[in-house]
Amino acid sequence: MAKVLMKGNEAVGAAAIKAGCKYFFGYPITPQNEIPEYMSRELPKIGGVFLQAESEIAAINMVYGASGAGARVMTSSSSPGIALKQEGISYIAGAELPCVIVNMMRGGPGLGGIQPSQADYFQATRGGGNGDYRHIVYAPSSIQETVDIMMESFDVAEMYRIPVMVLGDGMIGQMMEAVEFHEPKKRELQEKTWATDGTKGKRKPNIINSLFLDPQECENHNIRLEEKHKIISEKEVRYEAEGIEDADVVCVAYGTTSRIVKNAIVECKKEGIKVGIIRPITLWPFPMEIFDKINKNAKGVLTVEMSMGQMIDDVKIAVNGRFPVHFVGRSGGMVPTPANVIDSIKNIAGGVK
C-alpha cells in the first residue's frame, strides 16, 4: 500500500478501524478532537457506533460496558479528560477487560494549556485510579509508529485482558507525516467466553465485576493480576537503544522529545562526543534491563522530558546509582530545543573540545 500523508489524530482513527475497532465513545477536548471527528465520520460507514458522551466519565464507562459485551472499543482524550477517566480505567483493569485509550497530552496541572506536554507520565504509568492495577502504556514518536502501535494495541489488550494506553502529545496529534498501514504480527487470542451477550438459557450468567467483599478473595484477585503484570513485563517491553555501549553520555527520552534528542546527538557527534540514546516505547512496562548495557565508564545519563521531571524517577530506578542522572525539561507546553539538550550533554561530558 502506498504511503499517505495523515495528521496524527486522523491516523489514530484510521489505524483503529483497520484493527477492527467498531465502537468509539468520547468527549471533545483539544488537542485530540480530530480523533472523535474522524470516528464520527467513518464508523457509521462500517456498521460501527460513534457516540459523543456527556462527559469523559460517561465515555469511559460506556467503554467498560461495550468491552464487557465483547466489543473492540476505544476512547481518546487529553490530559484533564484522562484525569476524569481514571475511575473507569481502574474498574476496567479490575474487571480485566480489554480496551484502548489514547491520551494526546497537553500542559497541566488543572486546565493547564493546549500545547504539547509529557506531564502525564505519572498519571499514565502509576495510574490515577485506585488500587493495585497496571496497564500497558505505549509512547510512539512518529505518526508511523503511532499507526503501528494502534493496530497492535487492540490485540495486546485482548490477549492480556487489560487496558492499553497510547500516550502521545499535542505534537503527535497535530503534525502530518506519511504513513503506511501494516498488519501487526498475529497473536493467539482466546474466544471471549466471558462477555455478556445473554445466557440464552444455555450457560451460567457471565458477570463483569471488580468487587470482592471477602478480603482474601480480593487479595487473590490482586495476586492473579500481578502474575499477569509480570508476564507482560517479561514479554511486552519495547524500546529503541543506540550507541549506549561506548557512550560518554546516554540520553533517555520518549515520544516527541526523543526526536529532539536525536537531533542534538547528531550535533554532538560532529564535535566528537559519544552520545547514546535509550528511547522507551513502552513506558509501562519500563525497559529497565537495557540500562545494564550502558558503558561502565559513561559520565552520566541525561533524561529529557516535556515535564518538570517524571520519567526521571524510573530512569533513576533503572540506573540504580551507577551513574549520575541529569535532567533537561520544559513544561506547560514549551518544547525543549536541541540547543538545550546539547548544552547539557556537553556539561555532563565535561572538558570536551
Place this chain on the structure above:
Amino acid sequence: MTVVYKKSEGLTDLQLHYCPGCTHGIIHKLVAEVMVELGVLGDAIGVAPVGCSVLAYNYLNCDMHEAAHGRAPAVATGVKRVRPENVVFTYQGDGDLASIGTAEVVHAAHRGEKITTIFVNNAIYGMTGGQMAPTTLIGQKATTAPYGRDEAHCGKPLKISEMIATIDGAKFVERVSVHNPANIRKAKKAIKKAFECQLKGEGFALVEVLSTCPTNWGKTPIDALKWLEENMIPYYPLKNFRNFGEVK
C-alpha cells in the same frame, strides 16, 4: 401435590443479604418475574449499582455488569450500543441514580437509549449506614443530617420521575410503591411496561419504586411500610408521567 407458588427462575438460588423488612427483595423478584414472563431472561444484560443492591449481579439470573457508583446508565449505553438485540437494564438506588449519577441518567434519557432503568428510592443511603440522600424528606433524620433535613441548608428532596419526564427521549416514566400487595401488583405492571418500551424500540424507560429501609430509618418492617405510605407518597405521588411518549 400441586405447586401454587415457586421462586422465579429469573432469580438465582443465593440467599439475599438484605436486612429484614427491606423491600429490595420484592423488587428483585418483580424484575425477575417480568423478564421470565416476557421471555427475555436469556437475552437480558443487567447493570448493578453501588449501594445496597450492589450484589444484584449475584441474585438476578442473567448476564450482569457491576458499574461504578452512578455510572450504570453509561455502562448500559455501552452494552446496548454493542448488543442492540439484547434487553439491557439498570437497577439503581437513590444515592447512585439521584446523586452521583444524575448526569448519566439524564443523558441516557436524553439520547433515548433503549434501556430500562429500575430506580429504587428509599430516601436514604443504606449500604454506607444511613446518610442523607438527595431524596431524604424534609425533617427526616439521617446520620449526616442528625437534626433532620433542613430545606434552607440543602434544599428539597429531588423528584427524579418528574425531572426525567421532562425529557423527550424518555418514553415511559412511572412512580410506583411496594408497601402493600395491591401496590406490588401495580409496580409489576409498570416494570413490565418499562421492559416492553425497550422491546418495542421506543426509547428510555424508568420506573421509580418507593422502597423501605427499616434499618436506617430506625423502624420495624411494618412501621417502615406505614411510614412510606404516610410520608413518602404525599411528596412522591404514585403516577404515570410518560406512557410511550404521551406526557401525563
